[in-house]
Amino acid sequence: MTADREAFRNETVYFEFDRYAIKASEAGKLENIATQLKQTPANKLRIEGNCDERGTEEYNRSLGERRALSAREFLIKLGVGGDRITTMSYGEDKPADPSHDEAAWAKNRRDEFVLLKP
Numbered sequence: 444m445t446a447d448r449e450a451f452r453n454e455t456v457y458f459e460f461d462r463y464a465i466k467a468s469e470a471g472k473l474e475n476i477a478t479q480l481k482q483t484p485a486n487k488l489r490i491e492g493n494c495d496e497r498g499t500e501e502y503n504r505s506l507g508e509r510r511a512l513s514a515r516e517f518l519i520k521l522g523v524g525g526d527r528i529t530t531m532s533y534g535e536d537k538p539a540d541p542s543h544d545e546a547a548w549a550k551n552r553r554d555e556f557v558l559l560k561p
Contacts, residue, residue: 493533514556
């Protein structure tokens with residue numbers, strides 16, 4: 444499948460520190476993704492969970508996975524087939540902002556969504 448990282452670039456979901464629950468303010472982004480996926484049944488989705496640099500590498504990898512799984516479950520509840528969604532965690536390995544302050548950390552606590560086309 445061909446990976447399209449731009450399709451959902453504006454739908455990045457952000458998380459609170461040390462949390463993986465989807466915030467109400469982020470739900471609309473997942474609703475947009477679900478709508479698009481339901482319109483194109485051949486497409487699939489990869490959810491990439493990310494963390495800020497605080498915490499151990501192992502902990503952050505686990506937290507990133509919980510974040511990705513949280514978004515996956517949300518999308519399934521919106522009617523997207525679970526067989527169309529894969530998850531992976533980058534932990535702290537792929538920061539959106541490499542700075543070391545709260546503003547950067549807030550950008551790094553996120554799920555990114557990659558559209559997979561046949």
